[in-house]
Amino acid sequence: MFVRGESGSSPSRRMVGQGVVSFTLNEHPKPMQSEGLLAITPEAMVKAILERRQATASKLPDALHARTEENNRAYMLAKEARDALKALKAEEDGTEAHKEALKKAQSIYDEHESFRRRTSSRLQTLKNSIKDSEEAIEFWTKMSDGEWGHLLEDSNRLASGGESSYAKSKRENSIEEEIQ
Amino acid sequence: MTNRAASLYDDLVGLSPSEVEAMHKEALNEVKAIDAKLVELQIKKRIHSETIRFAVNKGPSPPSLDSAHADDMIGLTIEQKNQFNQCLLERDQLVQRLSVPRHRVANTLSEFFDKLTTSSKNHESPTLANEIEMFSRFFELQTMLKIYHEKKSVVSDLDRARRTLLETVKAVNKNDRRYAQIISKTRETSKELRKEAGRLRAFLKQNKIGIDLPKAPSMPELSERLLAGDALSMEEFASMLEHGGLTELNEANQERKPNQKQALDKKKTKSRRKGGPEPSAKKE
Numbered sequence: 001m002f003v004r005g006e007s008g009s010s011p012s013r014r015m016v017g018q019g020v021v022s023f024t025l026n027e028h029p030k031p032m033q034s035e036g037l038l039a040i041t042p043e044a045m046v047k048a049i050l051e052r053r054q055a056t057a058s059k060l061p062d063a064l065h066a067r068t069e070e071n072n073r074a075y076m077l078a079k080e081a082r083d084a085l086k087a088l089k090a091e092e093d094g095t096e097a098h099k100e101a102l103k104k105a106q107s108i109y110d111e112h113e114s115f116r117r118r119t120s121s122r123l124q125t126l127k128n129s130i131k132d133s134e135e136a137i138e139f140w141t142k143m144s145d146g147e148w149g150h151l152l153e154d155s156n157r158l159a160s161g162g163e164s165s166y167a168k169s170k171r172e173n174s175i176e177e178e179i180q
Numbered sequence: 181m182t183n184r185a186a187s188l189y190d191d192l193v194g195l196s197p198s199e200v201e202a203m204h205k206e207a208l209n210e211v212k213a214i215d216a217k218l219v220e221l222q223i224k225k226r227i228h229s230e231t232i233r234f235a236v237n238k239g240p241s242p243p244s245l246d247s248a249h250a251d252d253m254i255g256l257t258i259e260q261k262n263q264f265n266q267c268l269l270e271r272d273q274l275v276q277r278l279s280v281p282r283h284r285v286a287n288t289l290s291e292f293f294d295k296l297t298t299s300s301k302n303h304e305s306p307t308l309a310n311e312i313e314m315f316s317r318f319f320e321l322q323t324m325l326k327i328y329h330e331k332k333s334v335v336s337d338l339d340r341a342r343r344t345l346l347e348t349v350k351a352v353n354k355n356d357r358r359y360a361q362i363i364s365k366t367r368e369t370s371k372e373l374r375k376e377a378g379r380l381r382a383f384l385k386q387n388k389i390g391i392d393l394p395k396a397p398s399m400p401e402l403s404e405r406l407l408a409g410d411a412l413s414m415e416e417f418a419s420m421l422e423h424g425g426l427t428e429l430n431e432a433n434q435e436r437k438p439n440q441k442q443a444l445d446k447k448k449t450k451s452r453r454k455g456g457p458e459p460s461a462k463k464e
Contacts, residue, residue, distance in 0.1 A: 034286050037293055038325060045318065048297040049311060056299055129305075136308040151312065155319040158278075158327070165320060167279035 042148050050140045057133045064130065067123045074116040081109035189383045200384055207377035214370045221363045223249055228356040235261045235349045257352050260345045267338040274331055280321075282328045289321045 085105045091098065143151075154165040163171070192200055226243070231254050233239035242258045245251075278285075292314045295306055306314060 034289070034325065037286075037289050038322060038329075040293070040318075040322070042315075042319065045296065045315060049315070052297055052299055056305060132307055136311065139308060139312075148315070151316045152319050154316060155323045158320060158323045163277050164279055164324060165317075167277055170279055 042152065043144070043146075046140055046143045046148060050137065050144060053133060053137050053140060057130075057137060060126070060130050060133060064123075064126055067119065067126050071116070071119040071123045074112070074119040078109070078112040078116040081105070081112040085109045188379065189386075192380070192383050197384070197387065200380060204377060204380040204384060207373055207380060211370060211373045211377055214366060214373060218363065218366050218370060221359055221366060224251070225356060225359040225363060227251070227254060228352055228359060231257050231352055232349060232356060234258070235345060235352070253348070253352055253355065257345070257348045260341065260348055264338075264341040264345045267334070267341045270334050271338050274327075274334055278324050278327065280324060282325075285321050285324045285328065289318060289325060292318045292321070 085102075085108075088098070088102050088105050158164050195203075227245065227249055230239055230243035234242045235257055242261070243254070245254065280288075294300070296311060296314055296318065299305060
């Protein structure tokens with residue numbers, strides 16, 4: 001039996017739709033998902049956030065170590081390249097070979113310096129993340145003792161028949177527009 | 181002309197004057213009865229039209245119904261329209277209170293849950309400030325979704341009320357068209373009867389029987405509409421002022437369209453030749 005291959009201008013029918021994601025369809029949550037989300041309590045949510053935070057925090061020291069090493073290496077490379085460039089610049093040689101070496105050294109220095117800056121930035125981001133993580137764990141640990149009341153103000157107002165924060169801000173914006 | 185006149189009164193020639201007079205009176209009574217029926221029909225039609233306008237938001241208020249013209253269908257339509265308005269109001273209040281559509285609430289709720297509880301390469305880990313904001317929003321959206329579940333009937337009730345009202349309005353519209361047809365047919369009958377009364381009157385006058393014979397009341401469309409409580413346009417009023425009939429509706433002799441007016445002029449000329457009443461007398 002002759003089976004048509006996938007080569008040629010006409011794509012195989014079996015390939016149709018593969019890798020195509022319908023965002024419209026995927027955006028709609030399944031009913032079970034909605035039902036599950038309705039059952040989530042603040043306690044469970046605080047616990048879940050803490051768990052995620054702690055899981056992330058446990059990976060941070062290793063990441064910090066790796067980033068620090070990377071940054072140190074980048075610093076060393078950049079320093080070496082800078083010293084080499086300085087040494088070449090200090091030489092008073094007008095030959096073509098010297099000029100070529102100078103150009104090459106400059107290029108290496110630029111590359112290493114750029115790498116150093118990137119690693120430095122990444123290290124700083126990680127340090128900020130660690131700081132944020134520590135604060136977050138502290139905050140959510142405090143919340144797990146039941147101090148989330150102020151975070152549920154909008155929800156409570158809505159449940160007691162009031163308007164949502166979205167409706168409130170919409171109304172306030174329209175008032176502001178009217179005044180202007 | 182003589183032949184035509186003879187053939188026009190052929191059936192009356194052998195009858196006694198009192199018999200013709202009785203026929204004339206009977207014709208007049210029938211005309212009056214039909215005119216009264218026409219006014220009644222016009223009132224009913226107006227009520228139907230106003231009800232439809234009210235039901236489809238083209239009219240601000242429902243028609244005022246007296247006991248004589250109360251109709252079950254009209255009453256039902258007004259009741260259903262009020263019910264629909266109530267459902268609409270409830271839906272609008274809910275939408276205004278929540279301000280976020282149901283599907284977006286469900287989507288955002290799911291999205292916030294994922295961001296808060298799972299580490300993924302698809303999204304950056306939120307900062308503490310973002311987490312606090314999302315935590316608060318999550319439970320607000322959760323309450324919104326619960327409200328949407330509780331108020332599920334608001335939307336379904338509105339849909340049901342809309343469908344029911346539409347069905348009833350269709351039935352009222354059908355009746356409205358039926359009334360228009362009946363009015364048109366009744367008007368034709370009225371026209372025929374008027375013609376007959378006129379013919380009998382002309383015969384009696386020609387034979388000098390009875391000096392003050394009553395004329396059939398003129399009840400063309402504009403008079404009927406005025407009696408039924410309908411509004412007339414400025415042109416229609418001008419026409420009535422010109423041709424009479426605004427103050428004495430029974431003696432109205434107005435026509436709206438120019439071609440109808442021409443036809444009337446021709447008729448007048450004919451009746452003058454036959455010794456009919458003077459046009460000036462009609463205008464008075």
